[in-house]
Amino acid sequence: AQRVTQPEKLLSVFKGAPVELKCNYSYSGSPELFWYVQYSRQRLQLLLRHISRESIKGFTADLNKGETSFHLKKPFAQEEDSAMYYCALKLAGGTSYGKLTFGQGTILTVHP
Amino acid sequence: NAGVMQNPRHLVRRRGQEARLRCSPMKGHSHVYWYRQLPEEGLKFMVYLQKENIIDESGMPKERFSAEFPKEGPSILRIQQVVRGDSAAYFCASSQAISTGELFFGEGSRLTVL
Numbered sequence: 001a002q003r004v005t006q007p008e009k010l011l012s013v014f015k016g017a018p019v020e021l022k023c024n025y026s027y028s029g030s031p032e033l034f035w036y037v038q039y040s041r042q043r044l045q046l047l048l049r050h051i052s053r054e055s056i057k058g059f060t061a062d063l064n065k066g067e068t069s070f071h072l073k074k075p076f077a078q079e080e081d082s083a084m085y086y087c088a089l090k091l092a093g094g095t096s097y098g099k100l101t102f103g104q105g106t107i108l109t110v111h112p
Numbered sequence: 113n114a115g116v117m118q119n120p121r122h123l124v125r126r127r128g129q130e131a132r133l134r135c136s137p138m139k140g141h142s143h144v145y146w147y148r149q150l151p152e153e154g155l156k157f158m159v160y161l162q163k164e165n166i167i168d169e170s171g172m173p174k175e176r177f178s179a180e181f182p183k184e185g186p187s188i189l190r191i192q193q194v195v196r197g198d199s200a201a202y203f204c205a206s207s208q209a210i211s212t213g214e215l216f217f218g219e220g221s222r223l224t225v226l
Contacts, residue, residue, distance in 0.1 A: 004154070034213050043115070044155075044203070044217040086154060090213040098145050098207045098215050099168060102154035 002027040004089050006103035013077050014111050021072040021106050023061075023087030033063055033070040034100070036086040044086070047072075057081070077110045084108075117186075118204050118218035126226050131191040131198070133221045137206030144187045145215060146179060149201040161187060194225045 003026045013019045025031060035047040048056045050063040050070060061072045070087060084107050088100040117136040125131050137144050142162055147155040148171075157171040161181035172179065176194075181187040191198055201222050205215035 006154075032213050043219055046214045049213060088213070097160055097167070098143060098205065098213060099157050099160060100155075100213060100215065101157070102147075104152070104154040 002031065002089055002091070002101050004087050004101050004103040006085075006087055006106050008106050009104065010107050010109070012109045012111060015079055016076050019074050019077040019081070019108065019110070021085050021087075021108060023070045023072065023103060025068050025070065025087075025089050027068075027089060027091075029091065030065075032090045033061070034088045034090065035059070035061055035070075035072050036088055036102075038084040038086070039080075040083070047085070077108075079110045079112055082108055082110045116204055116206050116216050116218035118202075118221050120221060121219060122222050122224070124224045124226060125194050127195055128193050131194050131223055131225075133189040133191075133202050133204075133223070134186040135189070135204030135206075135218060136186040137204075138208075138216050141206035141208050141216070143207045143209075144181050145205045145207075146187075146189050147203045147205065149203065149220075151200070155203060158189075191223070194223070196225045199223055199225045 005024045033050045036044050037047040038044045059074045063070050084105050086105045087103040090100050119134050144161045146158040149155045159172050159179045160168040176192045178190045201220045203220045204218045207215050
C-alpha cells in the first residue's frame with residue numbers, strides 16, 4: 001500500500017529565509033504527487049502538482065524518484081505563506097480518479 | 113460558484129445516535145469524495161461516488177457507515193450508532209474530471225460524539 005510521510009509537524013522560519021517542507025512517499029509504481037495548502041480559515045486547496053512542473057506563489061517541488069521524495073521549496077518565505085501544507089499521492093492512470101493518500105501535514109509559520 | 117458546500121459545520125451526537133453529513137459538490141462536478149481526518153492525522157479516503165453510484169468504498173468502515181449520492185440532492189454520509197472514535201472532521205471534495213488529482217474541498221463537518 002502507498003504511504004506519504006511528512007516528517008515535520010511544525011516548521012518555523014523568518015521572513016525572507018528559504019523554506020523546505022519535506023515529503024517522502026512509498027509506492028512501487030509511478031505515482032502522481034501533489035501539494036495541498038490550507039490557509040487560516042480557508043478550505044484545503046491545490047497548490048501544485050508534479051506533472052505540471054509549475055511554480056505557484058514562488059513554490060516549486062521536484063519529484064525525485066530515486067529518493068522517493070517530493071519536497072516543497074521556496075527561496076524566500078513570506079508571512080502569507082503561513083499555513084498547513086499537505087503532500088498527497090495519487091496512483092497514476094485514469095482509473096485512479098481522485099483517491100489521494102495524504103501525509104499528516106506540516107504547519108509552516110513564517111515570522112516577521 | 114459557491115464551491116463545495118457541507119453542512120452541518122459542527123455536529124454533536126451522543127453515543128448510539130445517528131449522524132448525517134451532507135455535501136453539495138461544485139456546480140458541474142459529478143464526482144464526490146469523502147475523507148475523514150482524525151485528530152493528529154492526515155486526511156484518509158473513505159468513499160468515491162458518482163450520481164447514484166458508489167464507485168469505491170474501500171476506505172469506509174465495514175459497519176455503521178454508508179454513503180449515497182442520489183440523482184437529486186446532496187451526497188450524504190451516514191454514520192449509525194456513533195461511538196466516540198467517530199469524532200473527527202469529515203471533508204467532502206468534488207472534481208469535474210475522473211482522472212484529475214485536483215479536488216475541490218468543502219470546509220468540513222466536525223463531528224463530536226459525547
